[in-house]
Amino acid sequence: MAQERTKTAQRGPAGDGRGAAAHPLPDPETCRELLETMALIRRFEEEAGRQYQQAKAGGFLHLGIGEEATIVGTTSVMRSDDYLIGTYRTHGHAIARGTDPRNVMAELFGREDGCSRGRGGSMHIFDGERRFMGGYGIVGGNLPIAAGLALACDYQGSDAVTVCMFGDGASNTGNFGETMNLAALWKLPLVFLVENNLYGMGTAIERHSAVTDLSRKAEGLGVPGVRVDGMDVLAVRETVAEHLRIARSDRQPTLVEAFTYRYRGHSAADPEVYRTKEEVEEWRKKDPVKVFRDRLLAEQVITEAYLEELRERLERQVMDAVEFADRSPEPPLESLYDHLYVVGDQVPGWYAVDERTPEPHRGEEEREVGATGEARKLAEAGAAYAGQRSTRGRPPVDDDQIRKADAQTPGGVVGDRDASDALEDADADQG
Amino acid sequence: MIRMREALRDALAEEMRRDESVFVMGEDVGVFQGAFKVTEGLLDEFGEGRVRDTPISENTIVGAGVGAAMAGLRPVVELMTVNFSLLAMDQIVNHMAAIPYMFNGQVRVPIVIRMPGGGGHQLGPTHSHSLEALFLHVPGLLVAAPSTPADGKGLLKAAIRDDNPVIFIEHETLYGSRGEVSDGDADGVVNFGEAAVRREGDDVTIVGILRMADVAQRAAKTLANEHQVEAEVIDPRTLRPLDLDTILRSVRKTNRCVVVEEGWPHGGVGANIAALVSEQAFDHLDAPPQRVTGADVPMPYAKRLEQAAIPHPEHVVSAALATLEGAR
Ligand SMILES: Cc1ncc(C[n+]2csc(CCOP(=O)(O)OP(=O)(O)O)c2C)c(N)n1
Numbered sequence: 001m002a003q004e005r006t007k008t009a010q011r012g013p014a015g016d017g018r019g020a021a022a023h024p025l026p027d028p029e030t031c032r033e034l035l036e037t038m039a040l041i042r043r044f045e046e047e048a049g050r051q052y053q054q055a056k057a058g059g060f061l062h063l064g065i066g067e068e069a070t071i072v073g074t075t076s077v078m079r080s081d082d083y084l085i086g087t088y089r090t091h092g093h094a095i096a097r098g099t100d101p102r103n104v105m106a107e108l109f110g111r112e113d114g115c116s117r118g119r120g121g122s123m124h125i126f127d128g129e130r131r132f133m134g135g136y137g138i139v140g141g142n143l144p145i146a147a148g149l150a151l152a153c154d155y156q157g158s159d160a161v162t163v164c165m166f167g168d169g170a171s172n173t174g175n176f177g178e179t180m181n182l183a184a185l186w187k188l189p190l191v192f193l194v195e196n197n198l199y200g201m202g203t204a205i206e207r208h209s210a211v212t213d214l215s216r217k218a219e220g221l222g223v224p225g226v227r228v229d230g231m232d233v234l235a236v237r238e239t240v241a242e243h244l245r246i247a248r249s250d251r252q253p254t255l256v257e258a259f260t261y262r263y264r265g266h267s268a269a270d271p272e273v274y275r276t277k278e279e280v281e282e283w284r285k286k287d288p289v290k291v292f293r294d295r296l297l298a299e300q301v302i303t304e305a306y307l308e309e310l311r312e313r314l315e316r317q318v319m320d321a322v323e324f325a326d327r328s329p330e331p332p333l334e335s336l337y338d339h340l341y342v343v344g345d346q347v348p349g350w351y352a353v354d355e356r357t358p359e360p361h362r363g364e365e366e367r368e369v370g371a372t373g374e375a376r377k378l379a380e381a382g383a384a385y386a387g388q389r390s391t392r393g394r395p396p397v398d399d400d401q402i403r404k405a406d407a408q409t410p411g412g413v414v415g416d417r418d419a420s421d422a423l424e425d426a427d428a429d430q431g
Numbered sequence: 432m433i434r435m436r437e438a439l440r441d442a443l444a445e446e447m448r449r450d451e452s453v454f455v456m457g458e459d460v461g462v463f464q465g466a467f468k469v470t471e472g473l474l475d476e477f478g479e480g481r482v483r484d485t486p487i488s489e490n491t492i493v494g495a496g497v498g499a500a501m502a503g504l505r506p507v508v509e510l511m512t513v514n515f516s517l518l519a520m521d522q523i524v525n526h527m528a529a530i531p532y533m534f535n536g537q538v539r540v541p542i543v544i545r546m547p548g549g550g551g552h553q554l555g556p557t558h559s560h561s562l563e564a565l566f567l568h569v570p571g572l573l574v575a576a577p578s579t580p581a582d583g584k585g586l587l588k589a590a591i592r593d594d595n596p597v598i599f600i601e602h603e604t605l606y607g608s609r610g611e612v613s614d615g616d617a618d619g620v621v622n623f624g625e626a627a628v629r630r631e632g633d634d635v636t637i638v639g640i641l642r643m644a645d646v647a648q649r650a651a652k653t654l655a656n657e658h659q660v661e662a663e664v665i666d667p668r669t670l671r672p673l674d675l676d677t678i679l680r681s682v683r684k685t686n687r688c689v690v691v692e693e694g695w696p697h698g699g700v701g702a703n704i705a706a707l708v709s710e711q712a713f714d715h716l717d718a719p720p721q722r723v724t725g726a727d728v729p730m731p732y733a734k735r736l737e738q739a740a741i742p743h744p745e746h747v748v749s750a751a752l753a754t755l756e757g758a759r
């Protein structure tokens with residue numbers, strides 16, 4: 001079915017004819033950094049997938065496995081005061097920006113130490129300190145916000161640039177067209193980067209976009225674009241660096257289309273009826289982590305011993321993140337209403353945003369989920385429906401996993417295909 | 432016994448077989464078989480012309496549906512979740528709902544917009560809301576909110592056959608729930624504006640919608656077993672039109688009313704029903720109507736917080752007992 005509905009053969013970067021080997025390697029330290037960050041993201045995502053299967057994380061889980069070069073190539077040439085904003089597939093983006101994987105994992109676990117304190121979950125990662133301005137669950141919702149971040153930089157006289165990443169599917173939203181026009185009209189310092197992984201959920205690009213050369217999709221709106229091989233970290237680096245410069249100095253927003261591929265399903269439960277095994281295999285040959293690793297080995301920038309050490313280090317780091325997340329407490333029930341409003345002059349207390357009576361009333365009482373009282377009792381009773389808190393390594397006894405398999409797919413449980421170390425040889429993960 | 436998702440699929444398939452002008456469109460409804468598998472198998476039976484995968488363009492999908500409906504088709508548009516309908520609010524409120532009135536009845540908009548909402552799956556603050564009240568607010572729309580497979584099928588058939596624009600709200604956690612559903616074409620249609628009395632009782636009326644219809648019934652059991660209180664449980668099934676008569680008849684008998692919904696308290700479904708009951712049965716009430724609602728926050732992700740933000744039978748029992756305070 002997938003075969004006749006997708007035309008995989010013609011897809012891929014138009015190509016500048018250079019290929020991966022054509023980009024000169026940066027200095028050895030940078031090379032190792034790029035590899036390490038990509039491998040960390042890979043290992044983190046594999047583990048996130050596994051923890052999800054054990055019901056440690058809930059909701060939807062969108063993994064970036066396969067898209068590491070696009071992410072890291074981009075962040076590696078950004079300044080620390082540049083803004084980055086992305087989608088619901090952004091664990092890796094935050095990590096690449098420097099967010100501690102422990103806090104990302106804790107967010108997936110819905111815990112107190114999560115980077116959004118358990119309120120957002122996997123789809124809503126945020127780290128303001130590192131100017132990662134969020135993952136967003138609404139497709140296309142981040143584009144106008146990116147324009148606003150860039151507007152603020154412009155307004156404040158800063159030369160910081162905003163990088164806005166989104167998927168091929170998001171290029172069909174009204175937000176895409178409206179944001180492109182505004183960005184061009186106001187000469188906002190923006191780099192739009194479309195992570196073209198050829199599918200919006202289960203719909204292939206030929207079936208969702210009339211213009212499949214996405215680099216040209218914003219041209220008529222004043223935003224010119226280029227295509228780049230998103231599986232090649234050096235190509236992405238070079239292209240994004242140039243477009244950051246264009247935004248920073250020329251005040252010209254541009255659109256970079258990075259060709260990439262997600263090896264996993266759209267989310268954790270996805271039967272993948274829309275694509276063929278052969279297509280996935282074809283793209284696996286371009287695995288961004290493995291290809292780069294091989295080149296560094298071949299050019300003797302790294303050694304097998306280094307790889308061995310790196311593998312162990314990443315394993316420790318990611319498992320430490322899991323343990324950290326597992327140890328982190330659940331957010332307390334009395335925090336349920338935290339940060340809904342800034343309580344200050346205009347909003348001196350709940351009554352000011354509720355029924356505007358200084359007398360206590362039911363709505364206000366309900367928000368007082370303190371240590372005792374009826375509100376506390378009911379909140380506890382409600383929270384108890386979440387089931388027992390699980391201990392690591394043992395699937396909790398609840399209907400969550402059944403639900404996941406049931407609600408999304410018949411038998412749509414992902415295999416552990418990528419779980420073998422990305423730094424190991426391809427053969428090792430054929431099983 | 433079939434599941435809610437199968438009941439909805441059967442309604443779509445049967446109506447598509449019955450009427451050529453009925454077609455389905457939405458994101459991932461075809462090749463992917465629907466994000467919640469409600470449209471499973473439809474592409475194979477009806478082909479790409481009638482089961483149309485769309486780009487991620489909610490406002491345009493709904494608007495295109497409105498135009499197609501104006502020109503004589505009967506589109507059933509699927510939006511992947513209620514939250515995404517917010518991107519289509521312009522077409523829904525400014526166009527879909529207003530057009531029949533604005534053009535003095537010269538044109539009709541027989542369209543159905545299906546969308547699942549509700550919490551319970553830890554989908555967080557952009558995927559889990561219950562926005563029935565937003566649609567209820569808009570004159571020109573009909574709003575259905577089925578809680579059982581039979582109602583899902585029967586109301587969806589009625590919605591497709593109706594000449595008004597219909598907002599059809601499903602609940603994500605109900606897709607797997609099972610129930611008896613009658614087969615066939617003509618029968619099984621559930622008319623809009625007819626509430627179902629799920630349980631009879633003399634002491635307190637509990638109105639619950641969508642998943643809260645079941646929560647209300649569980650609460651009624653606890654009330655009977657532990658508090659010797661007999662609750663009457665009513666599922667309105669459609670919010671516009673609302674079968675107020677059935678609710679009022681019950682309140683005149685029980686003299687007490689509790690409304691349960693998952694949505695937010697301010698300007699909610701419960702606020703609306705409580706106001707109507709107060710206006711029209713004030714003299715029969717022995718206690719103020721009680722609202723049990725979702726917490727007044729965007730839905731949090733963390734499992735315990737999410738569950739604490741959703742009404743459970745305990746909340747309903749507490750509210751029902753509050754209406755009975757001093758009476759026993
Ligand atoms: C406004 C809106 N509509 C629909 C969805 C459901 N949805 C989530 S991801 C997705 C596909 C997006 O594809 P793409 O932009 O290519 O990003 P990718 O997942 O491939 O990274 C869809 C339809 C959503 N989250 N928001």
Ligand SMILES: [Mg+2]
Pocket residue numbers: 167168169195196197198199200201
């Ligand atoms: Mg995509």
